[in-house]
Amino acid sequence: MLKEHHKWFEHSxxxxxxxxxxxPAVREAIxxxxxxxxxxxxxxxxxxxxxxYIDKVEVExxxxxxxxxxxxxxxxxxxxxxxxNLVIYSAFSNPGDVMLASSIxxxxxxxxxxxxxxxxxxxxxxxxxxxxxxxAEQMTIDVDxxxxxxxxxxxxxxxxxxxxxGGSLFxxxxxxxxxxxxxxxxxxxxxxxxxxxxxxxxxxxxxDPLREGADTLTMSTHKTLxxxxxxxxxxxxxxxxxxxxxxxxxxxxxHHIHHMAAKAxxxxxxxxxxxxxxxxVIKNAKALAEALSxxxxxxxxxxxxxxxxxxIALNVLDYSDxxxxxxxxxxxxxxxxxxxxxxxxxxxRNYFHxxxxxxxxxxxxxxxxxxxxxxxxxxxxxxxxxxKKNPKRLVSNVKSFRRNYQKxxxxxxxxxxxxxxxxxx
Numbered sequence: 434m435l436k437e438h439h440k441w442f443e444h445s446x447x448x449x450x451x452x453x454x455x456x457p458a459v460r461e462a463i464x465x466x467x468x469x470x471x472x473x474x475x476x477x478x479x480x481x482x483x484x485x486y487i488d489k490v491e492v493e494x495x496x497x498x499x500x501x502x503x504x505x506x507x508x509x510x511x512x513x514x515x516x517x518n519l520v521i522y523s524a525f526s527n528p529g530d531v532m533l534a535s536s537i538x539x540x541x542x543x544x545x546x547x548x549x550x551x552x553x554x555x556x557x558x559x560x561x562x563x564x565x566x567x568x569a570e571q572m573t574i575d576v577d578x579x580x581x582x583x584x585x586x587x588x589x590x591x592x593x594x595x596x597x598x599g600g601s602l603f604x605x606x607x608x609x610x611x612x613x614x615x616x617x618x619x620x621x622x623x624x625x626x627x628x629x630x631x632x633x634x635x636x637x638x639x640x641d642p643l644r645e646g647a648d649t650l651t652m653s654t655h656k657t658l659x660x661x662x663x664x665x666x667x668x669x670x671x672x673x674x675x676x677x678x679x680x681x682x683x684x685x686x687x688h689h690i691h692h693m694a695a696k697a698x699x700x701x702x703x704x705x706x707x708x709x710x711x712x713x714v715i716k717n718a719k720a721l722a723e724a725l726s727x728x729x730x731x732x733x734x735x736x737x738x739x740x741x742x743x744x745i746a747l748n749v750l751d752y753s754d755x756x757x758x759x760x761x762x763x764x765x766x767x768x769x770x771x772x773x774x775x776x777x778x779x780x781x782r783n784y785f786h787x788x789x790x791x792x793x794x795x796x797x798x799x800x801x802x803x804x805x806x807x808x809x810x811x812x813x814x815x816x817x818x819x820x821k822k823n824p825k826r827l828v829s830n831v832k833s834f835r836r837n838y839q840k841x842x843x844x845x846x847x848x849x850x851x852x853x854x855x856x857x858x
Contacts, residue, residue: 495509500704531562599627657795810834
């Protein structure tokens with residue numbers, strides 16, 4: 434089944450916005466002996482012996498992360514973006530405190546969510562969640578209404594301890610600069626969850642949260658930042674000690690050292706190739722959004738040019754719902770995900786049958802695709818959703834389209850196929 438999966442993705446169009454394809458060098462690190470070892474603690478302060486080379490790699494990994502994101506402090510040990518967010522919750526709040534975040538239909542991530550929705554912030558750390566007011570036309574946080582809401586929360590003795598920017602459906606930069614001074618005047622800690630846009634930030638193509646007023650920056654390392662699955666916390670030295678303790682012993686034991694080594698390679702690749710990659714990602718996202726709009730799709734964010742990130746969001750209610758569309762496209766080897774969009778919850782729709790789908794161009798860009806290929810992909814999507822063609826009859830066309838895009842680009846070594854199955858036996 435592992436081999437079949439590799440073959441399937443070799444012949445598919447992967448448009449999951451939260452995924453990417455790692456380079457051969459990153460894959461090599463993942464299968465190294467580091468994956469069998471423990472290195473609890475901070476380099477030079479380990480609980481176990483045997484960490485001579487692990488320490489050297491981790492110090493280099495932190496150095497590369499700080500250089501890439503122009504940060505004073507980096508903790509490369511969180512094993513996922515969710516754990517990175519939990520580090521922030523643990524370091525800068527207590528159970529029962531209030532956090533301001535985006536709702537899921539407005540782009541928020543489940544790790545920012547309420548307990549009643551099984552969201553990490555509420556369920557695991559016991560935070561009370563208040564949602565940012567959202568401007569659905571602009572597809573971002575409403576600045577003036579947010580200021581008013583914070584003042585109302587203060588009057589109700591529910592002043593937030595943390596303001597969480599960033600999210601899962603993330604088309605445009607968030608108003609960190611516009612709100613940071615206001616939020617800090619209330620001593621609210623500002624965290625920016627860059628899980629989706631970390632590679633665009635690293636490439637100087639999206640926004641610069643740490644210079645715009647964020648206190649800390651969290652992320653996963655495998656979306657627009659094309660690394661292994663893992664997490665990262667960045668910030669300033671003044672917050673270093675409390676972050677370190679929250680990560681270990683608070684939230685990790687082993688921190689998946691093979692992935693830490695792979696992160697170091699990813700940061701080096703991003704320093705070398707990340708700017709060109711990020712520029713092409715945004716060009717591709719815009720080209721795909723425009724082509725889909727030209728075909729008659731309702732693409733969210735139209736008034737702002739559809740997107741400034743790697744993502745595109747479609748309202749598909751004219752044809753079906755997001756769950757049905759996701760399934761039909763998968764039958765054609767086009768891999769997307771269904772997506773809650775503004776208005777879904779009020780209309781009684783749920784995550785299994787939402788009003789939208791989300792597309793991401795991070796992986797296909799790394800395979801070398803450019804604007805002209807985006808038009809072809811839009812045509813395939815139209816064939817399935819608007820024209821109602823049999824998805825299975827499109828598979829051969831998708832396979833033919835994918836034939837010339839089988840190597841990872843924007844990396845040091847391209848000799849291994851992107852989905853080539855590596856057999857060690």
